[in-house]
Amino acid sequence: MRPWRWLAAGLVCLAAATAGAQEPIRLGMIDGLSGPFANAGEMVARNLRLAIEQVNARGGVKTAEGMRPLDLVTFDSKGNVDESLIQFRALVDKRIPFVLQGNSSAVAGALVAAVNRHNAREPGARVLFLNYSAVDPGLTNENCSFWHFRFDASADMRMQALAEAIRTDKSVRRVYLINQDYSFGHQVSQSAAAMLAAKRPDVKVVGEEFHPIGKVKDFAPYIAKIKASGADAVITGNWGNDLTLMVKAAREGGLGARFYTFYGNSLGAPAAMGDAGVGQVLAVAEWHPNVGGAASDAFYRAFRARYPEPRDDYLLLRMQVMIEMLARAIEQAGSTDAVKVAHALEGMRYVNAFHDATMRAADHQLQQPLYVSVMARQGGEVRFDNEGSGYGFRTVRKLTAAQAMLPTTCRMERY
Structure with a gap:
C-alpha cells in the first residue's frame, strides 16, 4: 500500500475512534495552586487525580450516552475569594457541571452564594458544589444549600x-x-x-x-x-x-x-x-x-505507588469517597443533571473494608x-x-x- 493510503487508513481509524469516544464528565477544581497555600492545593489535585484514575480504570461512569470518563480541570484561585469567583465564572462558561473546592471556608461561603445565584438564573445549566475541606459549620446549618455537599467533618x-x-x-x-x-x-x-x-x-x-x-x-x-x-x-x-x-x-x-x-x-x-x-x-x-488492617494498608500503598516522592505524601480518604459517591450518583441519575445527581447523593452510603459513611439528606453533611x-x-x-x-x-x-x-x-x- 502506498504511504498516502496508510495515512488515509489511519485517519479513518482515528475518526472512527473519536466518533465512538464519549465526552468526558468534567470536574472543575477551584483552589489555590499559587500563593501561600499552593502546597495545599497541589495536595488536593493529587488526591483527586488518583480517585479519578481509579474510576476511569474500570471504564468510567455509566450514563445514558454510554461509559464516560471523568476529567479534572483545575482553576487557580490564588487562595482568595475574589479570584475564586472569577474562576467560578470561567468554570460555568465552560459548561462544567461540578464545582470542587475546600481549602478556605471563606471561599466556600462565597461559592455557595454564587452557585445559588447561577442556578437560579440558568436552570438549564445548573452546577453542584462538592466541598472536600471547608468546614465552617454554617455551610450545613444556617447557610446550607441544596446545591452544596460537604464530604469533610464540620469544625x-x-x-x-x-x-x-x-x-x-x-x-x-x-x-x-x-x-x-x-x-x-x-x-x-x-x-x-x-x-x-x-x-x-x-x-x-x-x-x-x-x-x-x-x-x-x-x-x-x-x-x-x-x-x-x-x-x-x-x-x-x-x-x-x-x-x-x-x-x-x-x-x-x-x-x-x-x-x-x-x-x-x-x-x-x-x-x-x-x-x-x-x-x-x-x-x-x-x-x-x-488505622490498621490489610485493606487500609493497601489503600495507602496504592497512593504511595502512584506518588512515590515523599514530598507528595498526604492521602485524604474523604476525597476518594467524594469521587466514588459522585460517580455512583451520576450512574443512578443517568446523567449529570444537578437536581437528579443531588437527589441520588442524598442518603447515599459509602462502605468499604475500613470505612462507612452516609450523606445526610437533611443538610448534605457526610456522617463518618x-x-x-x-x-x-x-x-x-x-x-x-x-x-x-x-x-x-x-x-x-x-x-x-x-x-x-x-x-x-x-x-x-x-x-
Whole structure:
C-alpha cells in the first residue's frame, strides 16, 4: 500500500475512534495552586487525580450516552475569594457541571452564594458544589444549600472529637486558642471554648489569638505569648504553611505544650516539629494511614505507588469517597443533571473494608467516623510515616459516625 493510503487508513481509524469516544464528565477544581497555600492545593489535585484514575480504570461512569470518563480541570484561585469567583465564572462558561473546592471556608461561603445565584438564573445549566475541606459549620446549618455537599467533618464535629480526647487527658489544665483570622478560625475558637466548658469545666482558657491568614512569616512572637501564658495545651485549626511555620516556631522556642490540631499530621508539620512533637501533637481526621488492617494498608500503598516522592505524601480518604459517591450518583441519575445527581447523593452510603459513611439528606453533611491520633516515631503500630519524616501517627481515640454526629439547623429550599 502506498504511504498516502496508510495515512488515509489511519485517519479513518482515528475518526472512527473519536466518533465512538464519549465526552468526558468534567470536574472543575477551584483552589489555590499559587500563593501561600499552593502546597495545599497541589495536595488536593493529587488526591483527586488518583480517585479519578481509579474510576476511569474500570471504564468510567455509566450514563445514558454510554461509559464516560471523568476529567479534572483545575482553576487557580490564588487562595482568595475574589479570584475564586472569577474562576467560578470561567468554570460555568465552560459548561462544567461540578464545582470542587475546600481549602478556605471563606471561599466556600462565597461559592455557595454564587452557585445559588447561577442556578437560579440558568436552570438549564445548573452546577453542584462538592466541598472536600471547608468546614465552617454554617455551610450545613444556617447557610446550607441544596446545591452544596460537604464530604469533610464540620469544625464542630472535629472539635467534638478533640474535646473527647482532652476530656480524658488530665494533664491539660490551661489552654491557649490560636487560629487564623477568618470565619473558620473564629468558629474553631468559639467551638473549642464551648466544648471545653461542657466537657472539662476545670480547664482554663488562658489566651485567645487570631492572626492574619497566610501572611505571618515568623510565629516566634506568638509562641512567646503562649509560653508566657503558662498554657500546657494549644488548640488550633491552622492549616497549610500557617500550621507548619507555627509548629516550627514552637519547636525552636522550646514550647512544651501539647498541640490539639485539626491538621497536625499534614504538609510538613511532623517534620517541622521533629522529636518535640512525639506524644505532643494530636490531629483529627476521618482516617489516617495507621488505622490498621490489610485493606487500609493497601489503600495507602496504592497512593504511595502512584506518588512515590515523599514530598507528595498526604492521602485524604474523604476525597476518594467524594469521587466514588459522585460517580455512583451520576450512574443512578443517568446523567449529570444537578437536581437528579443531588437527589441520588442524598442518603447515599459509602462502605468499604475500613470505612462507612452516609450523606445526610437533611443538610448534605457526610456522617463518618473520626480518629484522633498522636504523633509518634515510625515503628511498631506506626507502620507508615508522613512525608518521609520518620514520624507518623497512631490512634488514641475513635468516634463512630453516630458519636461524631451533631444536629443541624438547616432549612434548605429543595428542588
